[in-house]
Amino acid sequence: MGSQLAIPVEAVEPQITGSSEAPAETPVVTQPNEDSEELLPNAAFSGFVKDEFGQPIERAKVVAFYQLKEQREVVSLADTSDAEGRFEFTDIPLTNPDLKSLAIYSHASGHAIQSRRVHRHSGSPPLNADLLDLDFELQPEAIGIVDVIDEGGQPVAGAVLNQLQLKGETLTSLYLYRDVWEQLGLPVPTSDENGRMEIPSISQASVYDVQLVHPKFAKTPIWETPLSETPLTAVIEKGNPVKFVVKSPTDSDKIDQAKIEVVVNEIGGVFMVVCDVPEDGIVETRLRDANSNISIKHPTLVSRSWHFYRKDKPTMEFSLHRAGTVRGRVVDAETGDGVGQMSISFSANHRQLHLLRTDAEGYYEGEVAEGEYLVQIEDNQGQWKATEDDRREIHVEANETVQMKTFTATKSAPIQGRVLFESGKPVANAIVLQGFRQKPILTDTDGKFAVVRGSRRNQVVYAIHPTKKLSRVTILPNEAKHLEMVLAPEGSLNGVVIDSDGNALVDVPASLKIQVSSRSNGGSNMSTTIRTKQTDQEGAVRFDGLIEGAHYALEANGKFRSSFGERLRQSSRFFDVAAAPWEDVELKVHSALEAELNELARYQQAPGTIQPLRATNWLNGDPVDVVSGEANFRLIVFGRSKNSFQEANLVHQFYGDQGVQVVGVVGNKISGSENRDVWARELQIPIAVDDGNAKMFSRYGFDSNGGVLLYGADGQLIERINGGRDLLWIMRNHVLYRD
Structure with a gap:
């Protein structure tokens, strides 16, 4: 059975390489690599450890972890502060261009653990010790108590605190793992025979993400929860058994260098489960019923497969191959200039296996597993398209480079639109949204705007007056070259969420669902959730600004599942703006959904009262x-x-x-x-x-x-x-x- 490790994830974009802006990442902590230090240039740097009053702390333990390139191995070093609170590291390759991340943790008796973390993106300048804030001001410690139980309410002994996260910006956010506890000389928090777990040396009045592991249970997160001496009851889930089978047609003796990565997406956050692959290539573990993407990483080999977790498909296979390099360019067919942010898709057997992206100059380059592929360019935003149906067959050999013939792309012709009042007068500075979650477009003084069709059908366009309660929504006709949108009065929807006995559900998430239909597109329609709010003390929720041209419903959604269709949900009937009810829309939810809504409700949203920023810069x-x-x-x-x-x-x-x-x-x-x-x-x-x-x-x-x-x-x-x-x-x- 492969060992299981937790990796913190702040943002994840799997299966994509290239030069687009990388998401924030965090240091990876595993076992030290004893051979790494001798081969790398080192740089000395130092800092100070003080208490909350600015007084130096002597004999504070300071531990540093650093990671090179994409390696999973991370070297850890330790030092102790002197009488002035000063510590120094001389064996860390701070200026090495391959340094990817650096994390430094400090702890002293009676104080909370604190960290300093730096992530360096590929291509950025080497780290400069003079520009790093490596001074610590330790705060008094608190103790958190967690009572771990199973789904039947029975205490669970032997559950281990696999990860403790205190959110913050990259430098000061805190991630604690087994390695950190051990290197600081502290016991790894583990539940006793009564299921009780004590977590020492944490910050007072802070909100944490807690992640628990146990050999007989699935790795379970407890999102955004306060920890204190008042016991927190944490349910660790049994999950479902899964098996990963890893093979390699050319390098079966190297598969034990691979790691399975499971990226789990939930409302509370995103986290990763990492499993080591043993020599026989069989990994057996347990996963919760959650939306999960599963991939495999290897230092020298590349996989041609990845999976979405499904409960009905517990066995997943991976095949590791030697890799070649594919490079090329995408240019504007008219000007010859490079086109950035284009996707280059490599498919086989009607499935996308690799994806590269162009940089600002239109160039792309990346590793691709050996084999046969069908290659084409794509632009998910729809601003560019291939000049013709340009799909190319290529063969990638191991350790060889394939230089692709340059792809050409043509700028998509924009669809000209205009926003008008009912009188026919143009609306200047109207807010135009081509689908929610997109950047807004503002109309000019004549009410004109331009949108691109995009790669997906049934594109929805919203036009909204910025200072009047007027708006309009429509699905972009498939063959449209011009779009005229006449604004109309808006509506509101008042709702109340109740349980099966008619009692109000307080402070639970309730959503507004929109449905837009199009006769011109063959009667097609689009529906999605556009807003979510918490109910008040009466279980009530109100959504204003309902846009003419659509239908709306009140909806309650439970936790994400591995299969989207299995997510618990309850919806009211749909209403249009003209017939919006004056009375409250009552949404009654069943007991299973009620339990999930209450679980989601306990996530810490933010400080209930605004706090001073206390910024000096x-x-x-x-x-x-x-x-x-x-x-x-x-x-x-x-x-x-x-x-x-x-x-x-x-x-x-x-x-x-x-x-x-x-x-x-x-x-x-x-x-x-x-x-x-x-x-x-x-x-x-x-x-x-x-x-x-x-x-x-x-x-x-x-x-x-x-x-x-x-x-x-x-x-x-x-x-x-x-x-x-x-x-x-x-x-x-x-x-x-x-x-």
Whole structure:
């Protein structure tokens, strides 16, 4: 049976290589590689360990883990602070271009464990010790108590705390694993015969993600939960047995170097289960009924297969092959310029096996398993298309390079549109969305806009007036060259969620489902969930800004399953805007769904009351006090790049003078006057820079991928907007429907 390891995941994009912006990642911690250090250039760096009053801590334990390239092996080194609290590492290849990540943990008796983490993307400059914040200010420790039980309510002995995560921006977020506990000289938290587990040396009044493992159970996460001396009851799930079978037609003696990676996606977050592959290639473990992508990684071989987990298919096979290199370019058929962000798909037996992406100049290069493929280019956004049905057959040999003939692509002809009032007058600055979760388009002074058809049929287009309760939605006709959208009055839907006995379900997620139909496209329709809110103390929820041209229903959704169709859900009947009911829509849910809704409800959304940012470093102007002031809405946007704040900047432009205060928070990676000048030129909102003292990401419960929080004039949380999706539309509705 392969051993099981947990890897933290903040964002995952499996099966894709290339030069597009990489998602945030975290250090990988496994067993040290004893041979790594002798071959690499090293650099000395140091830091200090102090207590919360700034006094040095002597004999604090400091442990460093670092990872090179894509290796799973991570070297760990330890040091102890001196009388001045100073520690120093001299054996870490800090300036080595292959250094991928560095994590340093510090602990002293009576204090909480703290970390400093740095992730370096490929191609970025080597790390500079002078620019790293490696000083620790340890806080008093707290103890967390967890009572581990099975699904039948019986205590479970021998459950191990596989991972403990305290969210924050990359530098200061905390990930604790078995290796860290052991290297710091602390016992790995394990449940006793009564199922009780004590977790020492954690921060006071903090919210954690907890992950438990046990040989007879599936790895189980407990998302966003406070830990304290008040026992937390954690249910570890039995899961379902699965078997992975790994083979290699050419290198069967090397399959024990492979690792199976299971990326599990849930409402609470994303995490990864990693299983070592033994010499016989058979891995048996257990997986929970959750949405999971399964792939295999090997240091020298490449797989031609990957899987979605399905309960009815518990055995999954992987075949490892030697790899060759495929390179080429995609250019504009008219200008010859390179086309960035194009996908190059490698398929066999009607299944996509590999995917590469072009860089900004249109070049692509990557490893592909040996074999026969059908290759074609794609653009999921629909802005580009191949000049003809250009599908090419290639043969990839191991250790050889295939130079592809250049692909050409043609810019898709945009569909011209116009937004009008019922009077026929054009609407300037109307918000046009080509499907929700897309960047907004603004109409010009004549109400004109342009959209591309995209690669998928039944593209939905929304037109929304920014300051009036008028809007329209339609499915883009398949053959349309022009689209005219006449705005109409909006509606609202009031709902209440109750259990089977008629009792209100408080603070549970309730969603607004939209259905758009199209007669011109053969009666096709599209339905999806567009908004989710928490019910209030009466079980009530209200959705404003219902757009004319669609039907709407109130819906309650349970946890994600391995099969989408098996997800528990309950929906009301559909209503259109013209016939929207004046009375509340009552949604009664059955007991199984009620249990899942209550489980989802306990996830920590964010601090219920707005907190001071405490930032000392700001971009774009003077520090902002988000606690006091007269704003009706206080929008705090957490991001990791300039693009994270583009839509928030539009919110400021539209509604900054209508009682909306917008403040950004970014990780501490922003440095240099040139970068700061670029941000200042393109963004008008103030942006606080997080650091080890302010810990804004951590205190507000975000990892480095960020998100958005909206607070009211009274400083109380209104909602958490995951990923900042559709932010301009959401804030527009809050402003227009504030009463």
